[in-house]
Amino acid sequence: MEWVTIVTMLALVELAVFGLRTGMARSRYEIKAPATTGHEIFERHYRVHYNTIEHVILFIPALWAFAYYISPYWAAGIGAVFLVGRIIYGVSYVKDPASRGPGMGLSILPCWVLILGGLIGAVMQLVHSVH
């Protein structure tokens, strides 16, 4: 499960870096807390950070369920697609929010594969253990 841990930690690094960039944008564009609006570029960084939270909360539990019930190597490989998808998303969104589609797709599709794989794997294990 080392590869799965490494993918998990890299997802956290990405998330923490997006948070850091949001904090730097808050400072640069002088958005005074608790406001979360006031400058378009700050708001883009903020949304990249929060959209990544939306995805990481799906990604991590599903990654581990998939790794346990299906395959840790496939889990890590699908997880690598997610990691790349998030970078594409973060970079393209800040440039132009309208261009966020491909990065979004490369983030949410791996999540669905991992969730449904983990679900099917656990159900099949349950069915097998009954027989």
Add this chain to the structure above:
Amino acid sequence: MEWVTIVTMLALVELAVFGLRTGMARSRYEIKAPATTGHEIFERHYRVHYNTIEHVILFIPALWAFAYYISPYWAAGIGAVFLVGRIIYGVSYVKDPASRGPGMGLSILPCWVLILGGLIGAVMQLVHSVH
């Protein structure tokens, strides 16, 4: 622990579906990213999604601690209440935010039971291992 995995994956399916509905509402009501306000119905979907994030981040770690230290079957049963509570919450909130109380209660109460159960279970295990 298969039932606990299944409950976890179903919570992720609910969360992902709420996210999908928010994305569809963003498109239908033409809320241009990075804005998160601008149409009442979009904002309701957005808040259902984010309120579910607030709860899922409590739910999943507590579910597993409870399953490990108390009982996986009770964990899955209490988790099923949470899953139903979230559906009631999501449906009633979008119709009328003022009606969100019961679904909210059926979400946060299971979380508190799981958190406190997991906490007490781990403390008791620690006390036992000392003797």
Add this chain to the structure above:
Amino acid sequence: MEWVTIVTMLALVELAVFGLRTGMARSRYEIKAPATTGHEIFERHYRVHYNTIEHVILFIPALWAFAYYISPYWAAGIGAVFLVGRIIYGVSYVKDPASRGPGMGLSILPCWVLILGGLIGAVMQLVHSVH
């Protein structure tokens, strides 16, 4: 791993309490759902809650990776710093958002230590298992 579970459950208690305080502020200052703005004090509670979500989603997976690959006792000790940091953050932010720096530092630094420790620990385990 009992200490690690206890630290995890206490982080969830803090997060749930911040959520409860936000709900109480919503009621006191009559912020009607789905709005998340409208009164400065409500907005401070809301941001404390969400900033804690931003950190807890980093904290919990990293805590467990660090506990598994490095040391459960060091993980719990660094986790205790995080728990204290979050209380300082929550109390100082609501009084005056400009004073949130120290509590923020005591939250994000432990997260980085746990993430990088977990990452390095998993990579070293992988390297050792190859030889």
